[in-house]
Amino acid sequence: MAKESNMKETQLVIAVDNGNSFVKAAYENIDQTFMFPNVIFQSDIKRKVILNQGSPIENLDVEIVSPAIPEGAGRNYHVGVLASRNARAQSIVGYRAAQMKSQRVETLITTLTAIAYAAAQKHAQDIQNGVKKLRVDVQLGIGLPIAEVGEAALFEEKLTAGIHTVQFKSTPEYAGVVVELDIALPDGVNVDNVAGIIDIASEKGNSLANKAFGVADLGGIDLDIAFFRPGLQLDDYTSTGFRINLNDIVTKIRKDFNTAMGQEYLSSDVNVVERLVHKDYEVRWQGLVKGSIADIANLHLSELAREVLDRVLDAWAAAPEAEEFLFIGGGSAILSPYIKELDRQGHPLRFDTPELAQMRNLRGTFRSLATALSPAQMEIASAEADKA
Numbered sequence: 001m002a003k004e005s006n007m008k009e010t011q012l013v014i015a016v017d018n019g020n021s022f023v024k025a026a027y028e029n030i031d032q033t034f035m036f037p038n039v040i041f042q043s044d045i046k047r048k049v050i051l052n053q054g055s056p057i058e059n060l061d062v063e064i065v066s067p068a069i070p071e072g073a074g075r076n077y078h079v080g081v082l083a084s085r086n087a088r089a090q091s092i093v094g095y096r097a098a099q100m101k102s103q104r105v106e107t108l109i110t111t112l113t114a115i116a117y118a119a120a121q122k123h124a125q126d127i128q129n130g131v132k133k134l135r136v137d138v139q140l141g142i143g144l145p146i147a148e149v150g151e152a153a154l155f156e157e158k159l160t161a162g163i164h165t166v167q168f169k170s171t172p173e174y175a176g177v178v179v180e181l182d183i184a185l186p187d188g189v190n191v192d193n194v195a196g197i198i199d200i201a202s203e204k205g206n207s208l209a210n211k212a213f214g215v216a217d218l219g220g221i222d223l224d225i226a227f228f229r230p231g232l233q234l235d236d237y238t239s240t241g242f243r244i245n246l247n248d249i250v251t252k253i254r255k256d257f258n259t260a261m262g263q264e265y266l267s268s269d270v271n272v273v274e275r276l277v278h279k280d281y282e283v284r285w286q287g288l289v290k291g292s293i294a295d296i297a298n299l300h301l302s303e304l305a306r307e308v309l310d311r312v313l314d315a316w317a318a319a320p321e322a323e324e325f326l327f328i329g330g331g332s333a334i335l336s337p338y339i340k341e342l343d344r345q346g347h348p349l350r351f352d353t354p355e356l357a358q359m360r361n362l363r364g365t366f367r368s369l370a371t372a373l374s375p376a377q378m379e380i381a382s383a384e385a386d387k388a
Contacts, residue, residue, distance in 0.1 A: 020220025036080030141369030147241035195364030218331030305338030
Protein backbone atom coordinates (compact mmCIF):
# COMPACT_ATOMS: atom_id res chain seq x y z
CA MET A 1 0.00 0.00 0.00
CA ALA A 2 1.46 3.35 -1.06
CA LYS A 3 2.31 5.84 1.59
CA GLU A 4 0.05 8.91 1.62
CA SER A 5 1.94 11.83 0.07
CA ASN A 6 0.56 14.30 2.60
CA MET A 7 1.24 12.09 5.63
CA LYS A 8 4.36 11.93 7.79
CA GLU A 9 5.36 9.33 10.36
CA THR A 10 7.39 10.67 13.26
CA GLN A 11 8.47 10.23 16.86
CA LEU A 12 8.03 12.57 19.80
CA VAL A 13 9.60 12.62 23.25
CA ILE A 14 7.46 14.76 25.55
CA ALA A 15 6.71 15.33 29.21
CA VAL A 16 3.36 16.84 30.24
CA ASP A 17 2.46 18.29 33.63
CA ASN A 18 -1.27 18.81 34.03
CA GLY A 19 -1.15 21.51 36.66
CA ASN A 20 -4.49 22.57 38.06
CA SER A 21 -4.11 26.09 36.69
CA PHE A 22 -1.77 25.56 33.74
CA VAL A 23 -0.75 22.66 31.53
CA LYS A 24 2.99 22.60 30.90
CA ALA A 25 4.97 20.53 28.40
CA ALA A 26 8.59 19.99 27.38
CA TYR A 27 9.36 18.17 24.15
CA GLU A 28 12.57 16.89 22.54
CA ASN A 29 14.69 18.68 25.17
CA ILE A 30 14.11 19.98 28.67
CA ASP A 31 14.26 23.65 27.67
CA GLN A 32 11.81 23.47 24.75
CA THR A 33 8.61 24.19 26.65
CA PHE A 34 5.16 25.69 26.36
CA MET A 35 2.17 26.15 28.62
CA PHE A 36 -1.50 27.06 28.42
CA PRO A 37 -4.34 27.52 30.94
CA ASN A 38 -5.95 24.30 32.15
CA VAL A 39 -9.34 25.29 30.81
CA ILE A 40 -11.58 23.61 28.23
CA PHE A 41 -14.84 24.53 26.57
CA GLN A 42 -16.90 21.96 24.71
CA SER A 43 -18.51 23.37 21.60
CA ASP A 44 -20.09 21.61 18.63
CA ILE A 45 -20.75 24.93 16.92
CA LYS A 46 -18.29 25.83 14.17
CA ARG A 47 -16.10 28.69 15.34
CA LYS A 48 -16.57 31.89 13.37
CA VAL A 49 -13.19 33.20 12.22
CA ILE A 50 -12.87 36.41 10.22
CA LEU A 51 -9.10 36.29 9.76
CA ASN A 52 -7.40 33.04 10.72
CA GLN A 53 -4.48 34.80 12.35
CA GLY A 54 -2.70 34.72 15.68
CA SER A 55 -0.64 32.24 17.64
CA PRO A 56 -1.67 28.57 17.35
CA ILE A 57 -1.28 28.01 21.10
CA GLU A 58 -3.74 30.82 21.82
CA ASN A 59 -6.30 29.31 19.44
CA LEU A 60 -6.40 25.59 20.22
CA ASP A 61 -9.62 24.46 18.53
CA VAL A 62 -9.60 20.65 18.31
CA GLU A 63 -11.69 17.59 17.60
CA ILE A 64 -10.58 14.55 19.60
CA VAL A 65 -11.48 10.91 18.97
CA SER A 66 -10.07 8.67 21.67
CA PRO A 67 -10.91 5.31 23.23
CA ALA A 68 -10.10 6.91 26.59
CA ILE A 69 -12.79 9.59 26.36
CA PRO A 70 -16.26 8.23 27.19
CA GLU A 71 -19.25 8.67 24.93
CA GLY A 72 -21.24 11.72 25.86
CA ALA A 73 -18.15 13.79 26.66
CA GLY A 74 -18.18 15.32 23.19
CA ARG A 75 -15.46 15.60 20.57
CA ASN A 76 -15.00 19.28 19.84
CA TYR A 77 -13.14 21.47 22.31
CA HIS A 78 -11.59 24.86 22.70
CA VAL A 79 -8.56 24.47 24.95
CA GLY A 80 -6.39 26.86 26.97
CA VAL A 81 -6.40 30.57 26.14
CA LEU A 82 -9.17 30.19 23.55
CA ALA A 83 -11.40 28.40 26.07
CA SER A 84 -10.70 30.94 28.81
CA ARG A 85 -12.35 33.63 26.70
CA ASN A 86 -15.72 31.94 27.15
CA ALA A 87 -17.61 32.64 30.36
CA ARG A 88 -18.88 29.03 30.44
CA ALA A 89 -15.41 27.49 30.11
CA GLN A 90 -14.60 24.62 32.46
CA SER A 91 -11.80 25.39 34.90
CA ILE A 92 -10.75 22.80 37.48
CA VAL A 93 -12.91 24.13 40.34
CA GLY A 94 -15.92 22.97 42.33
CA TYR A 95 -17.02 19.39 41.73
CA ARG A 96 -14.27 18.93 39.11
CA ALA A 97 -11.67 19.70 41.75
CA ALA A 98 -13.20 17.00 43.95
CA GLN A 99 -12.45 14.41 41.27
CA MET A 100 -9.06 12.77 41.00
CA LYS A 101 -6.83 14.20 38.28
CA SER A 102 -6.47 10.69 36.82
CA GLN A 103 -10.26 10.36 36.51
CA ARG A 104 -11.09 13.75 35.00
CA VAL A 105 -11.90 13.79 31.29
CA GLU A 106 -10.29 17.24 31.21
CA THR A 107 -6.90 15.68 32.00
CA LEU A 108 -7.09 13.47 28.92
CA ILE A 109 -8.30 16.30 26.68
CA THR A 110 -5.55 18.72 27.69
CA THR A 111 -2.85 16.03 27.60
CA LEU A 112 -3.77 14.86 24.10
CA THR A 113 -4.07 18.46 22.89
CA ALA A 114 -0.63 19.31 24.30
CA ILE A 115 0.96 16.30 22.61
CA ALA A 116 -0.70 17.05 19.26
CA TYR A 117 0.35 20.71 19.49
CA ALA A 118 3.98 19.70 20.22
CA ALA A 119 3.95 17.34 17.22
CA ALA A 120 2.59 20.10 14.98
CA GLN A 121 5.18 22.56 16.28
CA LYS A 122 7.95 20.05 15.66
CA HIS A 123 6.79 19.61 12.05
CA ALA A 124 5.57 23.14 11.36
CA GLN A 125 7.73 23.35 8.23
CA ASP A 126 6.38 20.02 6.93
CA ILE A 127 2.83 21.25 7.51
CA GLN A 128 3.62 24.46 5.66
CA ASN A 129 4.90 22.30 2.79
CA GLY A 130 1.62 20.39 2.56
CA VAL A 131 1.64 17.62 5.17
CA LYS A 132 -1.91 17.16 6.48
CA LYS A 133 -1.51 14.10 8.70
CA LEU A 134 1.06 13.17 11.35
CA ARG A 135 1.34 9.64 12.72
CA VAL A 136 3.26 10.01 15.95
CA ASP A 137 5.00 7.39 18.06
CA VAL A 138 4.89 9.19 21.42
CA GLN A 139 7.27 8.55 24.32
CA LEU A 140 5.39 10.28 27.15
CA GLY A 141 6.39 11.26 30.64
CA ILE A 142 3.55 12.24 32.97
CA GLY A 143 2.79 12.25 36.70
CA LEU A 144 0.04 12.13 39.31
CA PRO A 145 -0.24 13.58 42.83
CA ILE A 146 0.92 11.43 45.76
CA ALA A 147 -2.70 10.77 46.77
CA GLU A 148 -3.39 9.19 43.37
CA VAL A 149 -0.43 6.82 43.09
CA GLY A 150 -2.84 3.90 43.41
CA GLU A 151 -4.59 5.03 40.21
CA ALA A 152 -1.40 4.97 38.11
CA ALA A 153 -2.05 1.65 36.34
CA LEU A 154 -5.57 2.64 35.22
CA PHE A 155 -4.36 6.07 34.13
CA GLU A 156 -1.55 4.52 32.11
CA GLU A 157 -4.01 2.12 30.47
CA LYS A 158 -6.20 5.02 29.33
CA LEU A 159 -3.25 6.68 27.64
CA THR A 160 -1.71 3.61 26.03
CA ALA A 161 -4.81 1.65 24.92
CA GLY A 162 -5.39 2.38 21.24
CA ILE A 163 -4.80 5.30 18.89
CA HIS A 164 -5.89 8.84 19.81
CA THR A 165 -6.74 11.24 16.98
CA VAL A 166 -6.60 15.02 17.34
CA GLN A 167 -7.65 17.26 14.46
CA PHE A 168 -7.01 20.99 14.53
CA LYS A 169 -10.09 22.87 13.38
CA SER A 170 -9.70 26.67 13.13
CA THR A 171 -6.26 26.81 14.77
CA PRO A 172 -4.04 29.17 12.74
CA GLU A 173 -1.27 27.46 10.71
CA TYR A 174 -2.54 23.96 11.60
CA ALA A 175 -6.21 24.10 10.54
CA GLY A 176 -7.25 20.75 9.04
CA VAL A 177 -4.14 18.90 10.24
CA VAL A 178 -4.82 15.47 11.77
CA VAL A 179 -2.47 14.05 14.40
CA GLU A 180 -2.65 10.34 15.28
CA LEU A 181 -1.02 9.49 18.60
CA ASP A 182 0.30 6.08 19.65
CA ILE A 183 1.44 6.63 23.24
CA ALA A 184 3.93 4.67 25.34
CA LEU A 185 5.04 5.48 28.89
CA PRO A 186 8.63 4.16 29.13
CA ASP A 187 8.98 5.47 32.69
CA GLY A 188 5.47 4.57 33.86
CA VAL A 189 3.54 7.24 35.76
CA ASN A 190 5.67 9.55 37.90
CA VAL A 191 4.85 11.01 41.32
CA ASP A 192 4.60 14.79 40.89
CA ASN A 193 6.33 15.86 44.08
CA VAL A 194 9.18 13.40 43.61
CA ALA A 195 9.66 14.62 40.04
CA GLY A 196 10.16 18.17 41.28
CA ILE A 197 12.89 17.03 43.67
CA ILE A 198 14.64 15.15 40.86
CA ASP A 199 15.01 18.44 39.02
CA ILE A 200 16.20 20.44 42.03
CA ALA A 201 18.70 17.74 43.02
CA SER A 202 20.06 17.71 39.45
CA GLU A 203 21.21 21.31 39.72
CA LYS A 204 24.95 21.78 39.91
CA GLY A 205 26.18 22.18 43.49
CA ASN A 206 22.87 21.20 45.08
CA SER A 207 23.35 19.40 48.42
CA LEU A 208 19.84 18.01 48.94
CA ALA A 209 21.01 14.44 48.36
CA ASN A 210 23.14 14.63 51.50
CA LYS A 211 20.40 15.54 53.97
CA ALA A 212 16.94 14.69 55.23
CA PHE A 213 14.32 17.21 54.12
CA GLY A 214 10.65 17.75 53.40
CA VAL A 215 8.98 19.24 50.37
CA ALA A 216 5.51 20.60 49.68
CA ASP A 217 4.20 20.75 46.13
CA LEU A 218 1.53 23.45 46.15
CA GLY A 219 -0.89 23.15 43.25
CA GLY A 220 -4.22 24.68 42.45
CA ILE A 221 -6.04 21.82 44.15
CA ASP A 222 -3.57 19.53 45.90
CA LEU A 223 -0.94 19.98 48.58
CA ASP A 224 1.49 17.06 48.30
CA ILE A 225 3.91 16.64 51.22
CA ALA A 226 6.87 14.28 50.95
CA PHE A 227 9.87 13.56 53.15
CA PHE A 228 13.22 12.29 51.95
CA ARG A 229 16.04 10.59 53.82
CA PRO A 230 19.68 11.22 52.86
CA GLY A 231 20.35 9.82 49.40
CA LEU A 232 16.98 11.08 48.10
CA GLN A 233 15.14 8.09 49.54
CA LEU A 234 11.41 8.81 49.72
CA ASP A 235 9.80 8.08 53.09
CA ASP A 236 6.52 6.45 52.06
CA TYR A 237 5.21 6.34 55.62
CA THR A 238 5.26 10.08 56.31
CA SER A 239 4.52 11.35 52.79
CA THR A 240 0.92 12.42 52.30
CA GLY A 241 -1.44 14.60 50.30
CA PHE A 242 -4.32 17.01 50.98
CA ARG A 243 -6.85 19.06 49.06
CA ILE A 244 -6.42 22.82 49.49
CA ASN A 245 -8.46 24.07 46.48
CA LEU A 246 -6.47 27.20 45.71
CA ASN A 247 -8.40 27.35 42.43
CA ASP A 248 -11.64 27.85 44.34
CA ILE A 249 -10.01 30.70 46.29
CA VAL A 250 -8.99 32.33 43.00
CA THR A 251 -12.62 32.14 41.85
CA LYS A 252 -13.78 33.75 45.11
CA ILE A 253 -11.28 36.60 44.67
CA ARG A 254 -12.57 37.25 41.16
CA LYS A 255 -16.24 37.12 42.18
CA ASP A 256 -15.76 39.20 45.34
CA PHE A 257 -13.91 41.90 43.40
CA ASN A 258 -16.52 42.05 40.65
CA THR A 259 -19.31 42.20 43.24
CA ALA A 260 -17.59 45.02 45.10
CA MET A 261 -17.11 46.96 41.85
CA GLY A 262 -20.63 46.26 40.60
CA GLN A 263 -19.30 45.20 37.21
CA GLU A 264 -17.46 42.18 35.82
CA TYR A 265 -14.02 43.69 35.29
CA LEU A 266 -12.32 40.31 35.80
CA SER A 267 -13.83 37.75 33.43
CA SER A 268 -11.58 34.74 34.01
CA ASP A 269 -9.72 32.95 36.79
CA VAL A 270 -6.69 32.73 34.52
CA ASN A 271 -6.42 36.51 34.60
CA VAL A 272 -6.55 36.49 38.41
CA VAL A 273 -3.84 33.81 38.68
CA GLU A 274 -1.53 35.81 36.43
CA ARG A 275 -2.11 38.91 38.56
CA LEU A 276 -1.34 37.03 41.77
CA VAL A 277 1.83 35.44 40.41
CA HIS A 278 3.16 38.74 39.05
CA LYS A 279 1.83 40.85 41.97
CA ASP A 280 -0.09 42.96 39.46
CA TYR A 281 -3.08 43.94 41.61
CA GLU A 282 -4.41 47.05 39.85
CA VAL A 283 -7.36 46.38 37.54
CA ARG A 284 -7.59 48.65 34.54
CA TRP A 285 -10.63 49.10 32.31
CA GLN A 286 -10.61 51.18 29.15
CA GLY A 287 -7.33 52.79 30.23
CA LEU A 288 -8.53 53.70 33.73
CA VAL A 289 -7.67 52.14 37.11
CA LYS A 290 -10.94 50.76 38.49
CA GLY A 291 -9.63 49.15 41.67
CA SER A 292 -7.23 46.68 43.22
CA ILE A 293 -7.63 43.05 44.16
CA ALA A 294 -4.91 43.34 46.83
CA ASP A 295 -7.13 43.58 49.94
CA ILE A 296 -9.52 40.82 48.84
CA ALA A 297 -6.59 38.59 47.82
CA ASN A 298 -4.80 39.17 51.12
CA LEU A 299 -7.91 38.18 53.09
CA HIS A 300 -8.44 34.89 51.25
CA LEU A 301 -4.80 33.93 50.72
CA SER A 302 -3.78 34.59 54.32
CA GLU A 303 -6.40 32.09 55.51
CA LEU A 304 -5.27 29.50 52.99
CA ALA A 305 -1.59 30.06 53.83
CA ARG A 306 -2.35 29.42 57.51
CA GLU A 307 -4.02 26.12 56.62
CA VAL A 308 -1.05 25.11 54.44
CA LEU A 309 1.49 25.99 57.13
CA ASP A 310 -0.48 24.06 59.75
CA ARG A 311 -0.58 21.00 57.46
CA VAL A 312 3.15 21.24 56.82
CA LEU A 313 4.11 21.59 60.49
CA ASP A 314 1.82 18.74 61.51
CA ALA A 315 3.39 16.49 58.89
CA TRP A 316 6.88 17.65 59.84
CA ALA A 317 6.21 16.59 63.42
CA ALA A 318 5.97 13.00 62.16
CA ALA A 319 9.38 13.35 60.44
CA PRO A 320 11.33 15.65 62.78
CA GLU A 321 14.69 14.50 61.43
CA ALA A 322 14.07 16.60 58.30
CA GLU A 323 16.52 19.52 58.42
CA GLU A 324 14.57 21.90 56.21
CA PHE A 325 11.37 22.19 54.23
CA LEU A 326 11.03 23.21 50.57
CA PHE A 327 8.03 24.67 48.77
CA ILE A 328 7.62 24.13 45.03
CA GLY A 329 4.73 24.30 42.55
CA GLY A 330 2.76 27.13 41.02
CA GLY A 331 0.85 27.69 44.26
CA SER A 332 4.07 28.44 46.14
CA ALA A 333 4.70 31.45 43.89
CA ILE A 334 1.37 32.86 45.11
CA LEU A 335 1.37 31.80 48.77
CA SER A 336 5.06 32.15 49.71
CA PRO A 337 4.88 35.73 51.09
CA TYR A 338 1.90 34.83 53.26
CA ILE A 339 3.51 31.65 54.61
CA LYS A 340 6.72 33.53 55.42
CA GLU A 341 4.78 36.15 57.35
CA LEU A 342 2.83 33.55 59.34
CA ASP A 343 5.88 31.48 60.36
CA ARG A 344 6.70 33.35 63.56
CA GLN A 345 9.01 30.64 64.89
CA GLY A 346 11.51 30.97 62.07
CA HIS A 347 11.45 27.40 60.76
CA PRO A 348 14.00 26.65 58.02
CA LEU A 349 11.51 27.04 55.18
CA ARG A 350 12.86 27.37 51.65
CA PHE A 351 10.89 28.65 48.68
CA ASP A 352 11.72 27.91 45.06
CA THR A 353 12.24 30.79 42.66
CA PRO A 354 8.94 31.92 41.09
CA GLU A 355 10.34 31.36 37.59
CA LEU A 356 11.07 27.68 38.26
CA ALA A 357 8.53 26.76 40.95
CA GLN A 358 5.72 25.80 38.59
CA MET A 359 8.09 24.07 36.13
CA ARG A 360 9.81 21.70 38.60
CA ASN A 361 7.54 18.69 38.14
CA LEU A 362 7.66 19.07 34.37
CA ARG A 363 11.45 19.29 34.30
CA GLY A 364 11.88 16.38 36.70
CA THR A 365 9.45 14.25 34.68
CA PHE A 366 11.37 15.00 31.49
CA ARG A 367 14.68 14.11 33.16
CA SER A 368 13.20 10.83 34.39
CA LEU A 369 11.78 10.08 30.92
CA ALA A 370 15.12 10.80 29.22
CA THR A 371 16.85 8.44 31.65
CA ALA A 372 14.32 5.68 30.89
CA LEU A 373 14.82 6.03 27.12
CA SER A 374 17.86 4.65 25.39
CA PRO A 375 20.43 7.15 24.05
CA ALA A 376 19.47 6.00 20.55
CA GLN A 377 15.82 6.94 21.08
CA MET A 378 16.78 10.42 22.31
CA GLU A 379 19.17 10.85 19.37
CA ILE A 380 16.44 9.92 16.86
CA ALA A 381 14.05 12.46 18.41
CA SER A 382 16.75 15.12 18.42
CA ALA A 383 17.70 14.40 14.81
CA GLU A 384 14.06 14.66 13.70
CA ALA A 385 13.71 17.97 15.54
CA ASP A 386 16.77 19.33 13.72
CA LYS A 387 15.34 18.28 10.33
CA ALA A 388 11.86 19.72 10.98
